[in-house]
Amino acid sequence: MNQAVPFTTAETSALHDALREIVADGATPGGVVVCGTAAGDRTARSAGVVSPFTGPGTPDADTVYDIASLTKVTATWPLVGRAVDAGLLELDTPVREFLPVMDGPMPSAEATVRQLLSHTCGLRVATRLDLYDLTERPLHELICRELMENLPGTHRYINRGYILLGLALAHVHRQPLDELAADLWAELGMEDTAYGPVEQSPRVAPTERHDGHDRLWGAVHDENAAVMGGVAGHAGVFAPAADLATYAEHLLAGDGSPLGRWFRAGLVPQAEIEPGLQRGLGWILAAGGAVAYHHGFTGTSLHLAPATGRYVVIATNAIHNGAASRTRITPLRELALKTLAAG
Numbered sequence: 001m002n003q004a005v006p007f008t009t010a011e012t013s014a015l016h017d018a019l020r021e022i023v024a025d026g027a028t029p030g031g032v033v034v035c036g037t038a039a040g041d042r043t044a045r046s047a048g049v050v051s052p053f054t055g056p057g058t059p060d061a062d063t064v065y066d067i068a069s070l071t072k073v074t075a076t077w078p079l080v081g082r083a084v085d086a087g088l089l090e091l092d093t094p095v096r097e098f099l100p101v102m103d104g105p106m107p108s109a110e111a112t113v114r115q116l117l118s119h120t121c122g123l124r125v126a127t128r129l130d131l132y133d134l135t136e137r138p139l140h141e142l143i144c145r146e147l148m149e150n151l152p153g154t155h156r157y158i159n160r161g162y163i164l165l166g167l168a169l170a171h172v173h174r175q176p177l178d179e180l181a182a183d184l185w186a187e188l189g190m191e192d193t194a195y196g197p198v199e200q201s202p203r204v205a206p207t208e209r210h211d212g213h214d215r216l217w218g219a220v221h222d223e224n225a226a227v228m229g230g231v232a233g234h235a236g237v238f239a240p241a242a243d244l245a246t247y248a249e250h251l252l253a254g255d256g257s258p259l260g261r262w263f264r265a266g267l268v269p270q271a272e273i274e275p276g277l278q279r280g281l282g283w284i285l286a287a288g289g290a291v292a293y294h295h296g297f298t299g300t301s302l303h304l305a306p307a308t309g310r311y312v313v314i315a316t317n318a319i320h321n322g323a324a325s326r327t328r329i330t331p332l333r334e335l336a337l338k339t340l341a342a343g
Helices: 009-024 070-085 114-117 140-146 157-173 175-189 223-226 241-251 258-266 323-343
Strands: 030-037 042-048 063-068 239-240 270-276 277-279 284-286 290-297 301-305 310-317
Touching: 009 030, 009 042, 009 239, 009 323, 042 241, 070 114, 070 157, 070 175, 070 239, 070 241, 070 258, 070 290, 070 301, 114 157, 140 157, 140 175, 140 290, 157 175, 157 258, 175 241, 241 301, 241 310, 290 323, 301 323, 310 323
Parallel strands: none
Antiparallel strands: 030 042, 030 310, 063 239, 270 277, 277 284, 284 290, 290 301, 301 310
């Protein structure tokens, strides 16, 4: 890793201004941005409130958010890397080899671990686990027996691929996914990161009201993860911005650690998403590969610039004000990308 490039006051101020603007626009009740480097330098800025329903408190780097699809890159993706290193998974082997034995045709089980990681597996895009009869067959069989929607190789963002990876990890380790992840996070010093449900408190950011029921608070927002009891390979994790910053520092540590080496492997393009954007193993690659990032549906993001050792964490509960509101945090995400790409 090259020497980390610190953020300037102008850069952190611009990101703080962008955060305050999206809060003022009603995109989210509040949020936190952490700008940091692999060397451990951090600047945290916040705006707004955790939620008008939980009191007037301003969020900070320790406020816990439902990070939604950041689960893919903070739980499933690093655990796959560990399993590959241990010889428990192989990137170019069909996932069926790492799941309980299945009888009969299982077309979707032919997707490889690499294809599942890179969203090039060809599996069905729409995922409605609430429509499955889980009393008939186990979930991995219900997914694997389905026909693929297209030939593997084309990029399509697919949650069920990471659901299968989570199930495969639990099978090859003979240990539940949430326990595997908890062990990983403990090693990395991510003390407040966990699969839900988490205890309701003023430091936990609520998300959205579902179908007229009470607002979700400490329970996973993703409906498919909820069907799975809150523990899934694609969603279900809760974390504060401070822990995501700690995670970013480990990723940017370079070849000196297994996780750093796995991150480097994740930066190799696997498929084009659109002109100017590639998909690596898990991560979206932008600015000619200078920036790797991932978003969470609820309003979270993690952006990393390997060459400069810099990162930006965005933690909001933009879904709090409804699904339409969450897209209004785009200016903040775009500025994070632009800042790291320029840097």
